[in-house]
Amino acid sequence: MHARQQLRQQLRQARQSLGQELQRAAAINLAAHLPDHSLLQHASHVAIYLAADGELDPHLLAEILHARGKTLALPIIHPFHRQQLLFQRYQPGMPLQPNRFGIDEPKLDKSALIPLQELDVIFMPLVGYDLGGNRLGMGGGFYDRTLGGFTETQRPTLIGLAHEVQRVPALPVQPWDVPIDAVATATQLIHCRQSHH
Structure with missing residues (x-):
């Protein structure tokens, strides 16, 4: 476990030190290339x-x-x-409120919830990743717990969004990951493993 915590700290620092200009460029480049990808055109x-x-x-x-x-x-x-997540319909610019971690989210509206099986793609944040499809998150386990109850065929396509500096040769893996x-990334989409779609 210690190795994961150490790695998480290093990778978070690398990510935080990118600076606003690089972050802005990465957001623009991501938006420029990703929507035209076939995975998203059909979603x-x-x-x-x-x-x-x-x-x-x-x-x-x-x-x-x-x-x-x-x-x-x-x-x-x-x-x-x-330790679980719900997914709620979102429109850019709608009012949000901070959750207990200080991260903004929509106010819970049961009529606007989208069942996980209806999602085609989930873009997931991550701290680190390797090319085998292993993802190191912030340590809360929210995504793992939320998705762990579903088989691969029931799950949406999971796409991690990451800066190049977040790639590591191999992540230590836990059975529940x-x-x-x-x-x-800002420039490309890398398939980690044989997609089930």
Whole structure:
């Protein structure tokens, strides 16, 4: 476990030290190349996240997908199952409120929830990744717990968004880690393993 914590610290520092100009360029480049990818052209329901802590920022990507008629969703921390996420319909610019981690999310509206099986793609934040599809998150385990109950065929396509500096040769893996299908950087989409779609 110690190795993962140390790695998480190093990679978070690398990500935080990128600076605003690089972050802005990365967000623009991501939005320029990713919407035209076949994985996204065929997707109708797409979950994104709001960037924090130096994460690759998908807000411009979200605006383009929204303009192309995709239904967007944001993760919300489940009110009862504290380690699980719900996904709620999201439109860029809608009012948000901070959750208990200080991360903005929509106010829970049961009528706007989208069942996980209806999502085609989930864009996931990450701290580190390797090309085998292993993802190191912030340590809360929210995505792993939320997705772990679903078989690969039931799960949406999972795409981690990452800066190049977040790639490592091989991550230490835990049995409950849910692997990602692909990683999108500012310049490319890398398939990590044989996609099930």
